[in-house]
Amino acid sequence: MLGRQQAPTVLLGTALVHVRDTIGSCQTVRALIDSASQISAITSACCNRLGLQPSRWTVPVTGLSGQKVPDVQGIVQLTIQPRDKPTPAIQVKPWVLSTITSDMPARQLPVQVRAKCSHLMLADPSFDEPAPVEMLIGADIFPQVWKNKCSSLGPGFPSVYSSVFGWVLIGPVQEHPDIGAQSMLVSLVSSMESIIERFWKAEEPEAAPPQFTEDGLCEELLNSDMRKDQAHQPSTYDG
Template structure:
């Protein structure tokens, strides 16, 4: 049995951002939120008029308003349970949206996804994050898994409360939103991706100057023009309100030009590993293995390692040159003192036999053969040595910062530390 020191290296990859353009319909916005196009003018390719759907309130009287279809749906959260959210149904939106407040309530994970949203008057807005979750109907078996762009605000519907005391809604029409007449915040916007999948056959026209009831798999939705209480300014209104202001754009420019190290956001495991390292490692001292679990959870490994060893032996027996290189590698390992022979193994104590095999890399200029020691091989308890070791945080600079540094100087040098991971001395109790 040979004792070998080993170490792991974490590599962080840069994430690509995908850009997508979409056209959405304009909706109302609370008076305290600025219109997306009011902060600045943005020049970009013209959008054909027949591709943009919009509602104009400019010619409407102060006692009329358009009711947009809303529905209460069940939305899956991070625990697999469902929470009720208020959705706005929009057949002219190419993207589904969810408010940041509601996504936090669901605790769903989000990922970076650049999305440029184009609306009427060539105004642009940007979505930086996207999330995936499922919605389910309260009145049928309908369930859809959808991607949602995360935005700060969607809309309030309707703009003011509507008096429906004189309306005669048929009793056999379960509404998708029982309080459609109350001005409430919208949590979700369901676009054309799912709009036509939820429609059903059935429509009821209440009376003149009253909206229409449309049957859907989410329940009966209410939509259309109606006469109601006077509401604030009848000017055209906009759905999304996250267009960056001039100051935001300037701040983004400064952030791009100024290179700063990323703030440490370590997990509890990273913190524990760092603390253990600071407490146990000193200059010219030996390193302790950062165990997070007891060694007693490791099962038997002798037969497993022996099986791997016999498999390697059979492979090497058919290739004499490969066998010689393998033996030379292990001989050098021993002569350099990177492993030592165990004369009297203490099998009654917790231990771990590490299987090993060879990897050939013909393009290598230094060593075409390397022996890999597999500390992730599970024991009879299905736990491996790597499973019970803490993984430290990534301490090297971001990859893009390293690339940028190559452009700051005329000359750049690269070097490789020979057998770097074998230069670490493991403390005797952990050998």
């Protein structure tokens, strides 16, 4: 199983941001940062949690390959800001959609990725754990959240980019096999072989009975012939 190749994981940038609800309190929202999207968006579930009422909007929204995005519920106006400070406070008008994307990342990332960036203040401290995306930060406000710093974590690891929310990880992730899991499988195979060997030792006799061996059969035939000869010999008596 461990030898089977998996599709490469490409990490997209996520951030935990503060969004003000209808009473002015800040709530944490997990956002995907995507400069290729012309609009920003928010899920209807997150919109309800914030107590925001969407305004009706009839302009169609299209996605990848020109596919029409279904169930557009309107548009809202809100303010987002970093979790650790009140500025910058960025005004945004995201579209309200039933869903934005599936959980990201698609699967748990290798622990080596987290170890590589443990010294950084990350925009999403749980970037390596699959979790829902509640908001999409698109190109309409991308220039306000992005900075110009970038650093590579090394071959096989994503790069980190600076933003007003902290460092964001983006890029392909090479699979790093878990040595412990490999050792466990090898140990399991060894244990199975040992069990089978003990089973056959318990089922087989220590040695075959003499009558089933070649030497034993020859000896039995010889003894049988001798008994027959003795039976046919005449008896002699001394007179």
